[in-house]
Amino acid sequence: MTALGAAARSGPAEKSIHVGWITVTTVLATTLQTIDTTIANVALPHMQGAMSATQDQISWVLTSYIVAIAIMTPPTGWLAGRFGRKRLFLASIAGFTLASMACGAASTLEEIVIFRLLQGAFGAAIVPLSQSIMLDTYPRERHGMAMALWGMGVMIGPILGPTLGGFLTDNYSWRWVFYINVPVGALAFVGMLLFVPETERNRERPFDWFGFTLLSLAIGGVQMMLDRGELKGWFDSLEIIAWAVIAGLGFYLFVVHIMTAKHPFLEPGLFADRNFVTGIVIMFVVGILLLSSLALLPPFLQNLMDYPVMTTGMILAPRGLGTIIAMMINGRIVGKVDSRALILLGLGITAYSLHQMSGFTLDTSGPAVAWSGFIQGLGLGFIFVPLSALTFATLAPRFRTEGTSIFNLMRNIGSSIGVSIVMYLLATNVQVNHASLVEYATPFNGAFNLPNIVAFWNLKELAGLAALNAEINRQAAVIAYLDDFTFMMWLTIASMPLILLLKPVRHSLPPDAAAVVE
Numbered sequence: 138m139t140a141l142g143a144a145a146r147s148g149p150a151e152k153s154i155h156v157g158w159i160t161v162t163t164v165l166a167t168t169l170q171t172i173d174t175t176i177a178n179v180a181l182p183h184m185q186g187a188m189s190a191t192q193d194q195i196s197w198v199l200t201s202y203i204v205a206i207a208i209m210t211p212p213t214g215w216l217a218g219r220f221g222r223k224r225l226f227l228a229s230i231a232g233f234t235l236a237s238m239a240c241g242a243a244s245t246l247e248e249i250v251i252f253r254l255l256q257g258a259f260g261a262a263i264v265p266l267s268q269s270i271m272l273d274t275y276p277r278e279r280h281g282m283a284m285a286l287w288g289m290g291v292m293i294g295p296i297l298g299p300t301l302g303g304f305l306t307d308n309y310s311w312r313w314v315f316y317i318n319v320p321v322g323a324l325a326f327v328g329m330l331l332f333v334p335e336t337e338r339n340r341e342r343p344f345d346w347f348g349f350t351l352l353s354l355a356i357g358g359v360q361m362m363l364d365r366g367e368l369k370g371w372f373d374s375l376e377i378i379a380w381a382v383i384a385g386l387g388f389y390l391f392v393v394h395i396m397t398a399k400h401p402f403l404e405p406g407l408f409a410d411r412n413f414v415t416g417i418v419i420m421f422v423v424g425i426l427l428l429s430s431l432a433l434l435p436p437f438l439q440n441l442m443d444y445p446v447m448t449t450g451m452i453l454a455p456r457g458l459g460t461i462i463a464m465m466i467n468g469r470i471v472g473k474v475d476s477r478a479l480i481l482l483g484l485g486i487t488a489y490s491l492h493q494m495s496g497f498t499l500d501t502s503g504p505a506v507a508w509s510g511f512i513q514g515l516g517l518g519f520i521f522v523p524l525s526a527l528t529f530a531t532l533a534p535r536f537r538t539e540g541t542s543i544f545n546l547m548r549n550i551g552s553s554i555g556v557s558i559v560m561y562l563l564a565t566n567v568q569v570n571h572a573s574l575v576e577y578a579t580p581f582n583g584a585f586n587l588p589n590i591v592a593f594w595n596l597k598e599l600a601g602l603a604a605l606n607a608e609i610n611r612q613a614a615v616i617a618y619l620d621d622f623t624f625m626m627w628l629t630i631a632s633m634p635l636i637l638l639l640k641p642v643r644h645s646l647p648p649d650a651a652a653v654v655e
Contacts, residue, residue: 162328171294205257214539232259234322281471300450348402358384416528424551463518476523483519491626570613
């Protein structure tokens with residue numbers, strides 16, 4: 138039963154109040170979970186010192202959280218059906234908040250890794266459940282506005298995470314990047330308890346343990362391969378090869394299983410909907426774009442342009458503002474214009490912003506970087522809302538919770554793969570560019586005989602050679618970053634033809650709809 142259905146016996150004013158509080162609660166819960174995907178990143182060096190851990194060991198603080206979310210996202214549909222969506226949401230928020238408190242109080246590396254694992258396991262269901270609740274709370278013709286409001290939590294959380302994490306770490310302690318979740322989680326829990334209605338429970342459908350195990354192996358293998366690949370040298374490492382084999386074999390067996398089992402973990406009917414399948418593929422690309430830029434820009438600004446952490450956060454902030462503006466515009470016009478045109482517009486704007494980034498130099502001003510981020514946020518915002526609405530426009534309501542879990546899983550996997558790819562390309566291209574630039578650093582290059590050059594880069598002195606090598610490394614890194622931005626631009630352009638596979642859906646607005654949801 139939806140919020141509108143539950144309030145059918147009440148007046149329009151009470152119904153509107155409930156919809157408003159449900160919206161606030163779900164967006165708050167969504168932001169709570171998504172912000173934790175990036176908020177701990179900037180605190181890792183501080184945690185490493187406090188725990189006396191190596192870089193390999195401290196990376197498990199991030200890896201455990203990401204792997205737990207990836208594995209526990211797909212079962213959301215079955216768990217919501219068995220225990221009720223509201224009960225599952227309340228348990229998820231409570232578990233996530235308590236695990237956050239435990240992370241902040243951890244005294245050893247083993248403790249914080251275990252608590253981060255629990256944090257990810259409990260938090261996995263929050264985003265798909267919140268999306269499902271928003272789709273059920275608002276009538277179909279208002280799904281554009283619903284996805285705009287929900288999408289702000291999904292898109293803004295990862296963007297604000299590094300800024301908030303840097304502020305808390307610098308001014309208080311790394312433990313506060315976890316403690317900050319406690320009051321927010323408490324508010325979300327109370328709002329969910331008071332205003333969100335419960336759904337019917339389906340106790341007849343058995344849990345497909347075999348299918349879940351196969352999918353967990355596939356997803357876990359992919360995540361472990363991506364998270365540890367750069368550290369271990371990718372396929373030069375037997376560990377990475379083992380994870381790749383586990384992922385490939387697990388996925389193959391899972392596909393065979395769901396096509397032949399009587400009660401599969403994921404119903405094959407989900408993938409019979411063309412809009413849904415196309416939507417999750419495009420969302421995979423959006424996931425790559427969402428976090429890849431956030432992974433590249435902070436080190437570019439801090440390591441190459443010498444910006445402090447807080448200034449870097451301020452430069453990145455306009456990206457979130459652009460996303461909010463685009464989502465609010467989209468929420469008003471989705472359903473009135475062809476949503477496919479809005480997605481194409483968003484991809485075009487995103488590609489343009491990446492083209493701007495591919496022209497960065499060390500002399501590029503902070504405002505110019507911020508402006509390109511604002512443009513990119515605008516583009517991503519124009520993609521997210523109509524894509525979310527079209528993906529679920531033709532999907533049967535009984536598939537909705539499972540569908541939202543797969544939708545968000547594809548975004549998360551896209552983000553993981555995207556970050557791994559751009560970081561691999563960055564490391565590789567730095568070496569390639571360094572080798573190319575070094576070819577010009579010879580005594581036969583007349584520029585090295587000029588007095589003002591010899592004063593800094595004297596090829597006959599060790600200090601001069603060291604200074605020259607440092608500058609070559611710096612320039613090689615700049616070119617490598619620009620190559621990454623160019624790669625993402627072409628990936629965005631290459632995804633545009635997928636829009637043709639989406640079927641347009643138009644809905645007329647009932648006369649009383651505005652009274653219910655405005």
